Amino acid sequence: MDLGGKVALVTGASRGIGRSIALELAKNGTSVILNYRKDDEGANETLELIKKLGGYGTLYKTDISDYSSCKNMIDDIIKKFGKIDILINNAGISKIGLFMDMSEEDFNEIMNINFKGVFNCCHNAVKYMIERKSGVMINISSIWGNVGASCEVLYSASKGAINSFTRALAKELAPSNIRVNAIAPGVIDTDMNKCFSNEEREEIQQEIPMMRFGEGEDIAKLAVFLCGEGSKYITGQIVTVDGGML
Template sequence: MKKTAWITGASGGIGSAIAVLFAQNGYRVALGYQHGKQKAEALAQELCAAGFEALAVGGDLANRQTAFAAAQTIQETFGSLDVLVNNAGISQVGLFDCMTEEEWRRICGANLDSAIYCSQAASKYMISRKSGNIINIASMWGEVGASCEVAYSVTKAGLIGLTKALAKELGPSGVRVNCVSPGMIDTEMNAHLAAAEVAEIADETPLGRIGTPAEVARAVLFMAGEEASFITGQVLGCNGGLVV
């Protein structure tokens, strides 16, 4: 029986890579988006044209009602909701003492509130079937912190805490909760960095380069699969050895 994966932030580099890889591995995929409607719908059409089952589902997932409505739409369309990948997120670069309340609320909503509400919405279907997977996309900065990215680091650290606590709560219901924590990845989110900055980070990385969205996607697929059936509450680093 086919499984369904809901990937939030699927219009971005990592999200779209996850969606494509899951579809190629037999999953029906729901592509969550907020602002990237054109990209998400184009990807869904591309996947459907290739013979896969895909659906673009829009909305601001920092709103609890929207998150629950999206989960219900996916359940009703595909008949199940087996995997949730909380990938939606934004960055916020700047000095901590210059951060406004609006900026703080915005990044908390996008990075943390959305994951909590989507997890609540998806887990009710998983608990009823005694099976399911929730995979949170954090960041190495959530593990060690980053100067001038305090808010981003805090919200990503929150996802790691969510992973560990929710894994204990949902484990008895057969639902696994894990986290993939990427390092520097070649995405639009990091496009603001100068070439020299990227080269410096690559030089500091033991593998000598930055990562790709496809490499993060493969880590997520592993966590969702039977190969990881006895793994829950864990943080899988995908950072080239920069953080160990």
């Protein structure tokens, strides 16, 4: 799929799904801005991988939970590239534990990064997309945003908020030729899921009809499809990629 000449911002691109999406976009000719919060080593590794592919990437370190920081980042992208064609809201965190043990600080951190970060980036990018009557936004949700997960109540709530936000914003922006979709991954073999023991991994895999964890590339290839002309009539959708788990 040719996305040559497009400019994309990928949040949380230093590792995991964000890195996979950034690499897939670069393979397809996109200039990729790699946003990250603190993992300098991981971000530079992603950038080097893009360069090895012959692609173009640049780093932008900022905390997407802060509105003014997001504004500065997107304004700088417009100054440098003149546009923003694609926004991939991928950055996110998870906290596993009983709801009764969660604190207000836990709630604030998860919602500020997982959901407010999406709002911050979309709100600052949308005016530039509307001016050009063109743009794609993809929000990385989760299967737990669809159905909820025990011991991940706050995470599930943040992803459920992303789903509703995606559907509503897609309706509002469709007349401006801006498409907004979300991808809801199942269990993907990333650093976020390294917390599971071998025994726990086996138990989880038994619950997945395809009997394996997904790979970052499974999400990345869908994201690239949703960015291209082949999906030009798809908007407001939450696309689940979970190996048949739900």
